[in-house]
Amino acid sequence: MKLVWFRNDLRIVDNPALFRACEDASRSTPCSGLLAVVVLTPEQWFSHDDSPSKVAFWLANLTELRRKLQQLNIPLKVIRGDVFDNTPASLLQVSHEYNCDALYFNHEYALNEQRRDTSVTKLFGDNGIKTFSFHGDVIVPPSEISNQKGLPYRVFTPFSKSWRRSYLSANPQPLPAPNIQILTNISSDQVPRNIEFPNKEKIGWREDLWPAGEHIAHEKLQGFMAQRVNQYSRDRDYPALEGTSSLSPYLTTGVLSARQCIAGLRANDESHDWLESQWLTEIIWREFYRHLMAQFPKLNKWEAFRPEVENRIVWSDNPVLFAAWCNGETGFSIVDAGMKQLRETGWMHNRVRMICASFLTKLLRQDWRRGAQFFMQHLVDGDFSSNLGGWQWCASVGADSAPYFRIFNPLRQAERFDLFGDYVARWLPELNSLPGHQRHNAQIAMSVGRPMPVIDYAKARAESLSNYQNR
Numbered sequence: 001m002k003l004v005w006f007r008n009d010l011r012i013v014d015n016p017a018l019f020r021a022c023e024d025a026s027r028s029t030p031c032s033g034l035l036a037v038v039v040l041t042p043e044q045w046f047s048h049d050d051s052p053s054k055v056a057f058w059l060a061n062l063t064e065l066r067r068k069l070q071q072l073n074i075p076l077k078v079i080r081g082d083v084f085d086n087t088p089a090s091l092l093q094v095s096h097e098y099n100c101d102a103l104y105f106n107h108e109y110a111l112n113e114q115r116r117d118t119s120v121t122k123l124f125g126d127n128g129i130k131t132f133s134f135h136g137d138v139i140v141p142p143s144e145i146s147n148q149k150g151l152p153y154r155v156f157t158p159f160s161k162s163w164r165r166s167y168l169s170a171n172p173q174p175l176p177a178p179n180i181q182i183l184t185n186i187s188s189d190q191v192p193r194n195i196e197f198p199n200k201e202k203i204g205w206r207e208d209l210w211p212a213g214e215h216i217a218h219e220k221l222q223g224f225m226a227q228r229v230n231q232y233s234r235d236r237d238y239p240a241l242e243g244t245s246s247l248s249p250y251l252t253t254g255v256l257s258a259r260q261c262i263a264g265l266r267a268n269d270e271s272h273d274w275l276e277s278q279w280l281t282e283i284i285w286r287e288f289y290r291h292l293m294a295q296f297p298k299l300n301k302w303e304a305f306r307p308e309v310e311n312r313i314v315w316s317d318n319p320v321l322f323a324a325w326c327n328g329e330t331g332f333s334i335v336d337a338g339m340k341q342l343r344e345t346g347w348m349h350n351r352v353r354m355i356c357a358s359f360l361t362k363l364l365r366q367d368w369r370r371g372a373q374f375f376m377q378h379l380v381d382g383d384f385s386s387n388l389g390g391w392q393w394c395a396s397v398g399a400d401s402a403p404y405f406r407i408f409n410p411l412r413q414a415e416r417f418d419l420f421g422d423y424v425a426r427w428l429p430e431l432n433s434l435p436g437h438q439r440h441n442a443q444i445a446m447s448v449g450r451p452m453p454v455i456d457y458a459k460a461r462a463e464s465l466s467n468y469q470n471r
């Protein structure tokens with residue numbers, strides 16, 4: 001038997017580990033059967049701040065994957081390991097039980113995941129079982145691009161140029177679904193519908209917004225390509241519009257690959273400018289943050305990329321202000337609407353993520369780690385590297401981040417990107433009774449029950465600047 005280990009790559013199509021395992025199984029004489037395995041590690045997920053909605057979405061997609069694997073004669077074993085430390089022994093047990101001679105998996109780039117994979121590889125090697133690993137989560141692997149000194153890029157623009165060159169020279173295409181495998185008499189395990197998390201708000205996964213399944217992800221990708229990608233640069237910053245793809249939960253769980261996204265972009269490209277398109281640039285940001293995480297292990301320990309900036313800052317520890325931010329009760333309607341969107345759907349528009357993160361770090365002067373952790377605990381698309389990258393960018397302590405003096409004025413942002421208050425009224429329905437142009441006006445909004453602003457913007461901005469300039 002060949003064993004394929006699924007993690008954050010819950011797809012049949014364009015799955016390098018699955019594809020290679022199937023090829024090897026068909027080529028061996030006599031033909032080997034194929035077995036798939038997943039290890040449920042809820043305690044580890046909990047310690048990584050994965051949200052209940054993300055876990056529920058992952059499990060629902062796993063159920064879909066199990067169904068598709070069955071059509072390919074690949075049974076799925078579901079084992080429980082609780083924490084990563086138990087994973088090597090659990091996998092080895094399955095491997096022995098079903099007489100497997102090789103294990104296949106796709107890389108993950110965070111440190112704990114890499115350590116787990118190294119332990120698995122060693123244990124399997126010690127037991128005479130081969131392991132094969134592949135890059136399925138990124139298009140250009142972290143080791144493949146470096147600057148002229150042979151060092152990892154720290155700045156996005158040169159990284160993205162190099163990334164584009166590398167992409168063009170390799171011209172990677174998504175892999176097809178594998179062939180049907182030989183039938184075995186092994187039965188598939190059931191996938192649990194949910195896993196209870198201790199001490200967490202029970203914010204469920206919004207199945208109506210992100211239904212599970214690879215075919216759904218592809219339909220959404222095609223719908224975005226057909227209807228919205230051409231206006232992406234124009235619309236992407238307006239949270240009231242459906243201007244972005246909303247594909248992030250599928251990318252985070254690996255139901256869809258970045259390579260498939262780009263194949264979709266290229267297939268749709270009538271003007272032949274896909275290589276310079278803004279949407280591609282966003283996919284490259286995703287790769288940039290993954291490369292940084294793989295190449296700068298300190299990031300995995302929640303350290304700032306630029307400690308020289310962070311060392312100047314004295315974070316304020318104010319639980320009342322933090323709670324107001326978490327609950328969407330700061331009195332700044334764009335911030336509060338974003339936090340309500342997060343809590344109600346597990347997702348937030350990118351522009352609003354930036355406004356909320358900037359508000360917490362720059363104006364409430366709270367440690368970015370607290371905000372990043374809160375985001376992870378609520379996001380259905382919670383992704384360690386992108387979330388960390390986004391937060392460090394907003395707090396001006398990340399690689400190629402916003403300069404410290406760039407402090408978003410929430411009112412200005414709201415007037416620029418939600419002029420008629422459509423977005424805020426969607427999440428703060430009490431604002432519906434006000435005319436659009438008044439919905440961001442904190443004084444008027446108080447008359448319909450919105451809270452008093454928790455800070456005076458000008459004063460908070462001045463304090464923040466002096467905090468960042470502190471030497």
Ligand SMILES: Cc1cc2nc3c(=O)[nH]c(=O)nc-3n(C[C@H](O)[C@H](O)[C@H](O)COP(=O)(O)OP(=O)(O)OC[C@H]3O[C@@H](n4cnc5c(N)ncnc54)[C@H](O)[C@@H]3O)c2cc1C
Nearest residue numbers: 244245246247248282286350353381382383386387390391
């Ligand atoms: C503070 C903060 C926290 C964030 N946390 C996460 C997170 O946990 N998970 C996550 O996937 N993204 C995160 N992002 C990035 C971005 O906000 C989301 O990827 C995006 O809003 C998802 O919506 P979409 O799928 O419609 O994106 P689109 O605009 O359609 O972009 C397509 C894809 O590109 C990737 N992408 C887009 N923007 C970025 C970006 N700035 N950085 C990295 N990848 C990007 C995503 O995979 C996204 O699905 C965060 C950004 C900020 C500022």
